[in-house]
Amino acid sequence: MTPAHTQWPAPAAIGMSVEEVDTPALIVELDALEANLARMAAFARGRGLRLRTHAKMHKCTAMARKQVALGAVGVCCQKVSEAEVMVAGGVPDVLISNEVVGAPKLARVAALAREARIGVCVDDARAARDLSAAATRAGANVDVYVEIDVGARRCGVVPGEAALQLAREVASLPSLRLMGLQAYHGSAQHLRQPEERAAAIAEASRLAKLSKELILAAGLPCPVVTGAGSGTFELEGASGVYNELQPGSYAFMDADYGRNVTAAPFAHSLFILASVMSRAPGHAVLDVGLKTHSVDSGMPLVHADAAGRPLTGLEYRKASDEHGVVFAAGGTGLPTLGSKLRLIPGHIDPTVNLHDWLVGVRNGRVAELWPIDARGAMW
Amino acid sequence: MTPAHTQWPAPAAIGMSVEEVDTPALIVELDALEANLARMAAFARGRGLRLRTHAKMHKCTAMARKQVALGAVGVCCQKVSEAEVMVAGGVPDVLISNEVVGAPKLARVAALAREARIGVCVDDARAARDLSAAATRAGANVDVYVEIDVGARRCGVVPGEAALQLAREVASLPSLRLMGLQAYHGSAQHLRQPEERAAAIAEASRLAKLSKELILAAGLPCPVVTGAGSGTFELEGASGVYNELQPGSYAFMDADYGRNVTAAPFAHSLFILASVMSRAPGHAVLDVGLKTHSVDSGMPLVHADAAGRPLTGLEYRKASDEHGVVFAAGGTGLPTLGSKLRLIPGHIDPTVNLHDWLVGVRNGRVAELWPIDARGAMW
Numbered sequence: 001m002t003p004a005h006t007q008w009p010a011p012a013a014i015g016m017s018v019e020e021v022d023t024p025a026l027i028v029e030l031d032a033l034e035a036n037l038a039r040m041a042a043f044a045r046g047r048g049l050r051l052r053t054h055a056k057m058h059k060c061t062a063m064a065r066k067q068v069a070l071g072a073v074g075v076c077c078q079k080v081s082e083a084e085v086m087v088a089g090g091v092p093d094v095l096i097s098n099e100v101v102g103a104p105k106l107a108r109v110a111a112l113a114r115e116a117r118i119g120v121c122v123d124d125a126r127a128a129r130d131l132s133a134a135a136t137r138a139g140a141n142v143d144v145y146v147e148i149d150v151g152a153r154r155c156g157v158v159p160g161e162a163a164l165q166l167a168r169e170v171a172s173l174p175s176l177r178l179m180g181l182q183a184y185h186g187s188a189q190h191l192r193q194p195e196e197r198a199a200a201i202a203e204a205s206r207l208a209k210l211s212k213e214l215i216l217a218a219g220l221p222c223p224v225v226t227g228a229g230s231g232t233f234e235l236e237g238a239s240g241v242y243n244e245l246q247p248g249s250y251a252f253m254d255a256d257y258g259r260n261v262t263a264a265p266f267a268h269s270l271f272i273l274a275s276v277m278s279r280a281p282g283h284a285v286l287d288v289g290l291k292t293h294s295v296d297s298g299m300p301l302v303h304a305d306a307a308g309r310p311l312t313g314l315e316y317r318k319a320s321d322e323h324g325v326v327f328a329a330g331g332t333g334l335p336t337l338g339s340k341l342r343l344i345p346g347h348i349d350p351t352v353n354l355h356d357w358l359v360g361v362r363n364g365r366v367a368e369l370w371p372i373d374a375r376g377a378m379w
Numbered sequence: 380m381t382p383a384h385t386q387w388p389a390p391a392a393i394g395m396s397v398e399e400v401d402t403p404a405l406i407v408e409l410d411a412l413e414a415n416l417a418r419m420a421a422f423a424r425g426r427g428l429r430l431r432t433h434a435k436m437h438k439c440t441a442m443a444r445k446q447v448a449l450g451a452v453g454v455c456c457q458k459v460s461e462a463e464v465m466v467a468g469g470v471p472d473v474l475i476s477n478e479v480v481g482a483p484k485l486a487r488v489a490a491l492a493r494e495a496r497i498g499v500c501v502d503d504a505r506a507a508r509d510l511s512a513a514a515t516r517a518g519a520n521v522d523v524y525v526e527i528d529v530g531a532r533r534c535g536v537v538p539g540e541a542a543l544q545l546a547r548e549v550a551s552l553p554s555l556r557l558m559g560l561q562a563y564h565g566s567a568q569h570l571r572q573p574e575e576r577a578a579a580i581a582e583a584s585r586l587a588k589l590s591k592e593l594i595l596a597a598g599l600p601c602p603v604v605t606g607a608g609s610g611t612f613e614l615e616g617a618s619g620v621y622n623e624l625q626p627g628s629y630a631f632m633d634a635d636y637g638r639n640v641t642a643a644p645f646a647h648s649l650f651i652l653a654s655v656m657s658r659a660p661g662h663a664v665l666d667v668g669l670k671t672h673s674v675d676s677g678m679p680l681v682h683a684d685a686a687g688r689p690l691t692g693l694e695y696r697k698a699s700d701e702h703g704v705v706f707a708a709g710g711t712g713l714p715t716l717g718s719k720l721r722l723i724p725g726h727i728d729p730t731v732n733l734h735d736w737l738v739g740v741r742n743g744r745v746a747e748l749w750p751i752d753a754r755g756a757m758w
Binding site for chain 2: 007008011022023024056078079081098099100101102104105123124126127149153154155156186275276277278279280283285287288290291292294295296318319320321322323325337338347349350353354355356375376377378379
């Protein structure tokens with residue numbers, strides 16, 4: 001299940017100035033992006049850790065190929081259809097860091113595992129047996145990670161004895177390779193204070209270590225403990241337990257990650273380019289809303305003008321389907337009708353998923369156009 | 380700017396049972412949809428009002444054609460690219476119920492106005508002059524509606540004298556046809572109590588009437604006063620001022636509209652079909668999240684099983700990018716791993732915009748597959 005191409009023409013052309021890019025658009029400052037990518041790659045390399053960047057954030061094979069070129073072992077995905085796009089786009093090793101249910105999807109996983117190295121998470125013995133049967137039918141081998149719940153209270157078995165039991169089941173099944181543990185703590189990424197994040201990941205590491213030791217003691221393999229995200233990767237990286245990191249958001253960042261108190265922030269590299277489509281004495285209305293950015297983690301921040309010159313005192317307060325209403329509290333003052341602004345999205349992953357193109361810019365000009373080729377991949 | 384086709388294959392095939400539809404998917408109960416469409420059409424016909432259904436909600440030309448076949452004069456859109464898709468899909472009369480800024484978009488409006496009847500809203504004299512120039516260059520005529528702010532505090536000029544001034548400007552410009560007033564009160568749709576909605580629309584009607592009378596007294600035309608949505612259309616319809624209605628959500632409904640206290644509710648006809656992808660003793664995890672439904676107006680409601688049998692006591696409490704966590708508070712109890720559920724989305728418009736297909740079902744079987752062909756149309 002791979003899409004033919006993105007649905008819409010790009011909102012920009014190579015060589016255009018940022019001011020000329022049609023709005024709404026997602027623009028990526030390439031210098032900032034490259035610095036973020038290099039920094040994460042250097043961190044993993046310096047610690048001898050495997051880096052498996054998360055493609056659910058960018059849903060873009062051009063981005064994935066850049067990450068692999070910098071040393072990532074491959075990418076994570078959350079959906080089989082994302083993995084299919086990534087493999088078709090040249091990524092040789094994809095971990096679906098999520099559970100997969102239902103015969104049609106399992107058959108697709110098995111078919112894909114004949115083309116590339118594919119991993120899947122399991123948290124249920126019957127699901128593991130179904131996956132094994134599908135892989136055997138396809139003549140494929142699938143990497144399997146037992147997912148343990150290390151604090152996210154979402155998917156995953158209870159760490160410890162239940163993890164061992166499921167690992168035994170996986171190890172006993174044909175066409176599955178027991179690769180280790182998925183131990184991702186999503187909500188820890190967004191704890192604001194460093195000491196809160198440290199406590200959450202200390203506990204996650206303890207639970208992962210306990211589970212890994214039980215599996216090893218039973219004579220089973222557990223070569224990889226994988227997890228971590230952009231808010232906590234330094235903690236998992238220093239844990240001595242995790243040996244693979246799954247960060248995604250660090251490449252672009254967003255307003256929510258920007259609110260974390262952290263010693264080593266990544267730069268915001270992705271912005272929503274918006275136009276002022278209406279002006280009233282007390283507010284400006286932008287041509288972006290709930291269909292161009294997600295507000296689940298709060299409103300976007302008004303960051304700069306189209307050229308990147310900082311704007312101050314402007315507050316995006318109200319989003320409707322196609323409108324964003326901005327007020328001025330001192331500072332730069334309200335922008336004029338027709339002018340363009342750069343916004344930092346509240347939450348990067350569901351925002352990128354609304355768009356078909358990333359417009360890469362350098363020195364104020366469009367330098368790259370990357371299709372978000374797994375946009376909408378939800379199966 | 381029209382897309383070649385939707386990006387993804389449909390998650391269903393004609394004749395399949397609902398249980399077999401791949402998830403996530405948007406399923407539409409055709410009997411309920413048709414009843415909703417007929418009811419709104421009958422309301423408008425019975426009052427002698429023009430019905431111009433809002434395509435920003437469904438973004439689907441198959442839906443628009445059904446609405447026109449039932450008597451709608453055409454559709455509204457919020458974006459030029461939506462209007463382009465609607466015209467390409469056979470809709471002969473489209474009102475862009477929104478302001479359009481920037482030379483590239485104005486040129487597209489003008490080009491489109493050579494193919495179909497196209498209307499645009501204006502709330503600024505310079506914008507009106509730019510539109511006139513673009514239309515003249517293209518040899519086209521564009522219908523223009525002066526937008527007045529009747530309480531939404533978003534776009535629109537102040538009703539009264541400012542509306543008259545802008546109407547004079549529009550009437551004086553070549554290639555523009557002054558058609559009347561856009562007087563839409565979006566936030567009134569979601570006031571919970573009938574008396575609150577009545578008060579809001581009484582004031583909106585007063586402001587629209589005042590503006591219309593000034594325009595007529597100046598010897599200018601004002602044949603159409605357009606506005607209204609699914610939460611208030613009966614009020615505008617009875618106002619004696621509005622003669623065109625723009626409802627969209629009534630066709631599908633959503634959880635937010637369902638919370639309105641109203642004597643004449645439409646039926647929920649659209650559901651998100653989701654699978655249980657993980658089970659813990661105290662919760663079930665669904666394969667839907669922020670990339671399959673918007674949470675800006677609250678979480679989805681767990682409504683029924685795949686076949687449509689009602690479920691009770693299940694609460695969707697936590698959405699992350701690709702996961703929805705459901706808890707049981709008595710009632711039916713938690714669903715089993717792999718089972719499928721029907722959810723009612725919190726907010727219909729930004730939810731539909733995340734999907735590429737509507738799967739029409741009747742008597743438990745897939746009967747129609749409609750591409751959401753203006754999905755992602757944001758320019």
